[in-house]
Amino acid sequence: MSVIKWDKRLITKYNINGPRYTSYPTALMLSEQFSQDRIANALKTAGDELCLYLHLPFCHKLCYYCGCNKVITRHQHKADKYLDYLAQEMAMYQPLVKNKKIRQIHLGGGTPTFLTEEQLTRLMDLVHQHFTFAENPEVSIEIDPRSCSDEKLRHLRELGFNRVSYGVQDFDKKVQIAINRVQDVDLIAHQLKLSKELGFDSINLDLIYGLPYQRPETFKKSIEQVIEMDPDRISVFSYAHLPQRFAGQKKIPEESIPQPSVKLSLLEQAITQLNDAGYQFIGMDHFAKKDDGLAIAQREGRLQRNFQGYTTDGQDALLGLGVSSISQVNGVLWQHEKELPAYYKMIDSGQKPIVKGMALTDEDKVRAALISQVICHFELDIEAFKSQWNIDDFWAHFAEAIPLLKPFIEDGLVDVSDKKLRVTELGRLWVRSICACFDEYLDHGQNRYSKVV
Numbered sequence: 008m009s010v011i012k013w014d015k016r017l018i019t020k021y022n023i024n025g026p027r028y029t030s031y032p033t034a035l036m037l038s039e040q041f042s043q044d045r046i047a048n049a050l051k052t053a054g055d056e057l058c059l060y061l062h063l064p065f066c067h068k069l070c071y072y073c074g075c076n077k078v079i080t081r082h083q084h085k086a087d088k089y090l091d092y093l094a095q096e097m098a099m100y101q102p103l104v105k106n107k108k109i110r111q112i113h114l115g116g117g118t119p120t121f122l123t124e125e126q127l128t129r130l131m132d133l134v135h136q137h138f139t140f141a142e143n144p145e146v147s148i149e150i151d152p153r154s155c156s157d158e159k160l161r162h163l164r165e166l167g168f169n170r171v172s173y174g175v176q177d178f179d180k181k182v183q184i185a186i187n188r189v190q191d192v193d194l195i196a197h198q199l200k201l202s203k204e205l206g207f208d209s210i211n212l213d214l215i216y217g218l219p220y221q222r223p224e225t226f227k228k229s230i231e232q233v234i235e236m237d238p239d240r241i242s243v244f245s246y247a248h249l250p251q252r253f254a255g256q257k258k259i260p261e262e263s264i265p266q267p268s269v270k271l272s273l274l275e276q277a278i279t280q281l282n283d284a285g286y287q288f289i290g291m292d293h294f295a296k297k298d299d300g301l302a303i304a305q306r307e308g309r310l311q312r313n314f315q316g317y318t319t320d321g322q323d324a325l326l327g328l329g330v331s332s333i334s335q336v337n338g339v340l341w342q343h344e345k346e347l348p349a350y351y352k353m354i355d356s357g358q359k360p361i362v363k364g365m366a367l368t369d370e371d372k373v374r375a376a377l378i379s380q381v382i383c384h385f386e387l388d389i390e391a392f393k394s395q396w397n398i399d400d401f402w403a404h405f406a407e408a409i410p411l412l413k414p415f416i417e418d419g420l421v422d423v424s425d426k427k428l429r430v431t432e433l434g435r436l437w438v439r440s441i442c443a444c445f446d447e448y449l450d451h452g453q454n455r456y457s458k459v460v
């Protein structure tokens with residue numbers, strides 16, 4: 008992303024509540040009236056390779072902004088019980104995937120590094136007992152720097168992890184206090200340096216813009232400090248403020264949250280700084296060095312999107328394990344029980360902890376492909392798309408999108424012809440809103456999504 012004309016008036020017009028399109032249809036469309044036979048069939052008939060996501064929900068302390076599925080506790084033994092249940096869950100899925108190879112495995116949460124070294128060893132032993140890995144798999148983990156000693160980091164490397172992602176959010180002390188997450192720059196700089204020395208292939212840092220008391224001046228400094236640390240990837244998430252859904256967010260005073268125009272300035276500045284420092288703007292909330300796998304995949308037209316965001320693999324081949332995890336395999340989506348006691352109860356009764364699901368219709372698959380292409384590559388070759396999906400008249404097929412796209416076209420955010428749909432540089436910030444024009448389900452629960460920027 009090079010020269011952008013920032014126009015803050017666009018905020019009032021396009022900053023809708025909208026999905027992040029980590030799947031299409033989104034997880035909100037999953038239904039309890041769903042036959043589990045379809046899941047078994049989807050897994051059995053899937054391709055040779057799968058990606059695995061494991062959800063580890065525990066954290067030691069609540070960060071007020073947090074929108075993740077987590078359980079705050081000081082009791083380390085709770086993770087032992089959780090691993091007992093994960094083992095049972097793996098045994099239930101294992102017969103369905105015994106011929107597949109695992110290409111990527113990602114530990115997310117919550118805080119996977121809540122686990123002790125012994126617990127992490129046990130977890131990885133379980134994974135190896137139940138699944139077969141492809142050659143040189145990507146093995147990644149989300150790390151809360153406050154819960155990761157040098158020894159734990161070394162241990163992770165010994166266990167085969169080759170990618171790490173650190174939660175930073177912001178280095179400014181006033182912001183850190185307001186979000187109940189105080190952590191020193193030095194701690195993170197030290198862990199990054201050690202990660203490099205230990206030979207991790209890819210290092211990511213998570214930041215959030217739109218947090219309480221963030222100002223362009225202070226956020227600029229935080230970004231400078233991040234650039235200094237030289238990670239391979241940087242996520243700059245838009246703060247999703249939904250206090251009705253995430254009770255901890257009620258502890259953040261509304262008046263401390265930056266206004267939308269300030270929020271856009273924070274993002275604008277982050278994009279400019281990261282661009283100047285040589286990072287490629289992948290889209291929405293991701294930046295990567297030009298020689299990183301994500302940036303290369305985007306340039307080569309191979310970028311994908313799954314429940315973890317932008318990815319090089321695993322779209323429509325992601326098996327999620329653990330409480331609240333979501334899977335998408337072979338055109339079927341399903342979600343596990345979100346609450347720990349109910350999750351345990353389902354496994355105790357011998358069932359997979361699946362509570363909702365859906366199978367994509369043919370039309371869903373067409374729209375999923377379109378949205379994925381636009382959100383990953385900002386451009387759609389209409390002729391190629393028509394022949395790939397057997398569509399005679401593209402604009403007749405997507406007729407309801409035409410009036411919705413009109414204002415985007417008039418404001419120079421999208422260029423459209425019979426041959427191409429292209430999101431302009433200026434339009435890239437609003438790619439979620441642009442994709443929403445092709446979403447048949449958007450009326451269902453729009454208020455449950457966060458703001459686009």
Ligand SMILES: C[S@@+](CC[C@H](N)C(=O)[O-])C[C@H]1O[C@@H](n2cnc3c(N)ncnc32)[C@H](O)[C@@H]1O
Nearest residue numbers: 072073074116117149150151174213244246247
């Ligand atoms: C599971 S956490 C990462 C691992 C670890 N728990 C930590 O916090 O360091 C995933 C990331 O989601 C992002 N996140 C959490 N709540 C958010 C919210 N309400 N809005 C935007 N991003 C959020 C944060 O950047 C966080 O690092």
Ligand code: SF4
Nearest residue numbers: 066069070073075117
């Ligand atoms: S941001 Fe990470 S550490 Fe903080 S509560 Fe959420 S999952 Fe836990």
